[in-house]
Amino acid sequence: MGITAYANQFVCDRHAYEPGKPIEDTARELGLDPRGIIKMASNENPLGPSPLAKEAMQAALEKAHIYPDGGGLALRGAIARELDLEIDNVVLGNGSNEIIELLCHAFLNAEAELIAAEHAFVVYKLMAGLFGARYVEVPDPGFVHDLEAMAAAITDRTRLLFIANPNNPTGTMVGQEEIDRFMAKAPEHVVVCFDEAYFEFLREPPDVLKYVREGRNVCVLRTCSKIHGLAALRIGYGLAAPGVADLLQKARQPFNTNALAQAGALAALGDADHIARTRQLNFEGLECFHKGFRKRGLNFVPSVANFVLVEVGDGDAVFSGMLKRGVIVRAMRTYKLPGWIRITTGTAGQNQRTLAALDEVLAGMTT
Numbered sequence: 118m119g120i121t122a123y124a125n126q127f128v129c130d131r132h133a134y135e136p137g138k139p140i141e142d143t144a145r146e147l148g149l150d151p152r153g154i155i156k157m158a159s160n161e162n163p164l165g166p167s168p169l170a171k172e173a174m175q176a177a178l179e180k181a182h183i184y185p186d187g188g189g190l191a192l193r194g195a196i197a198r199e200l201d202l203e204i205d206n207v208v209l210g211n212g213s214n215e216i217i218e219l220l221c222h223a224f225l226n227a228e229a230e231l232i233a234a235e236h237a238f239v240v241y242k243l244m245a246g247l248f249g250a251r252y253v254e255v256p257d258p259g260f261v262h263d264l265e266a267m268a269a270a271i272t273d274r275t276r277l278l279f280i281a282n283p284n285n286p287t288g289t290m291v292g293q294e295e296i297d298r299f300m301a302k303a304p305e306h307v308v309v310c311f312d313e314a315y316f317e318f319l320r321e322p323p324d325v326l327k328y329v330r331e332g333r334n335v336c337v338l339r340t341c342s343k344i345h346g347l348a349a350l351r352i353g354y355g356l357a358a359p360g361v362a363d364l365l366q367k368a369r370q371p372f373n374t375n376a377l378a379q380a381g382a383l384a385a386l387g388d389a390d391h392i393a394r395t396r397q398l399n400f401e402g403l404e405c406f407h408k409g410f411r412k413r414g415l416n417f418v419p420s421v422a423n424f425v426l427v428e429v430g431d432g433d434a435v436f437s438g439m440l441k442r443g444v445i446v447r448a449m450r451t452y453k454l455p456g457w458i459r460i461t462t463g464t465a466g467q468n469q470r471t472l473a474a475l476d477e478v479l480a481g482m483t484t
């Protein structure tokens with residue numbers, strides 16, 4: 118009998134996450150020069166890491182032989198001060214994805230339910246499966262979370278409900294009024310998770326930290342992977358009232374975030390200049406793609422994040438065609454959107470090159 122017969126069935130049944138294609142893989146497979154390839158696939162920062170973070174991490178290297186601060190006190194303290202929270206409200210994760218897993222550890226089992234939107238970030242579903250929980254998908258007409266329908270989907274077994282705001286891969290958000298109306302109805306036995314991975318890119322950011330301060334059962338997720346440009350470091354954090362936060366602290370490994378990531382994150386959070394430059398570049402990138410798609414008559418979802426979902430006919434074919442031209446985008450079949458691709462904003466030059474490659478590929482497909 119195969120070893121899987123002895124393994125945890127939930128693990129056997131799990132589908133692996135498909136990440137954006139790495140530049141080095143693409144270069145090797147297609148015989149291209151990696152320096153000529155651009156990655157517009159994983160919502161990374163085109164300006165690179167915060168320079169202050171690089172400096173801090175170089176200094177931290179000198180102490181690489183010492184275990185990291187397991188309590189992450191310096192970073193958690195800085196986050197708490199910045200957001201007007203207490204240090205007990207802050208939980209560090211090996212990427213905010215780890216916080217998602219910790220929430221599942223704390224609240225899911227085979228009897229529990231997790232609610233998310235139909236086109237929500239796929240990691241929620243992958244994690245729910247790992248714990249054998251029922252994954253409840255609520256339709257999102259127009260690719261926008263329908264909070265009323267999500268509230269109506271709550272049952273006695275619901276333990277987690279995810280609101281990705283803005284959502285990936287749709288780039289849409291829900292506003293303050295809808296959130297407040299939803300929170301007025303949210304029952305105590307459900308932890309409402311606001312995944313705010315792209316929060317810093319918003320022009321009109323809603324405030325959900327007030328619910329943390331009020332002691333409601335919410336968890337707000339933020340990350341250093343996106344605007345701060347530290348995706349490789351794997352560091353993010355959850356913000357929650359002490360009741361929820363304490364459970365997450367109990368569920369994590371002793372040294373789940375490493376010392377370089379802690380040092381880099383601490384410096385990056387204080388690098389207002391890098392944040393402002395990245396925000397500005399992204400506003401320009403969004404405008405470039407929105408205008409570009411409109412001009413070409415392509416159907417797209419106007420985005421408030423740092424990527425745009427656009428309908429191209431055959432997403433897999435367009436992905437491959439663009440790959441051959443050294444432009445990595447993300448096909449959306451795993452999101453049940455086989456006709457769409459998702460493109461991350463880049464520098465002005467990268468955006469133009471992406472549109473030019475898209476034009477070539479689309480022209481080749483119609484002839």
Ligand SMILES: *Cc1c(COP(=O)(O)O)cnc(C)c1O
Binds near residue numbers: 213281314
């Ligand atoms: C990118 C992203 C994250 C961040 O993941 P990390 O583990 O922090 O790198 C979380 N949620 C959503 C919706 C994302 O798109």
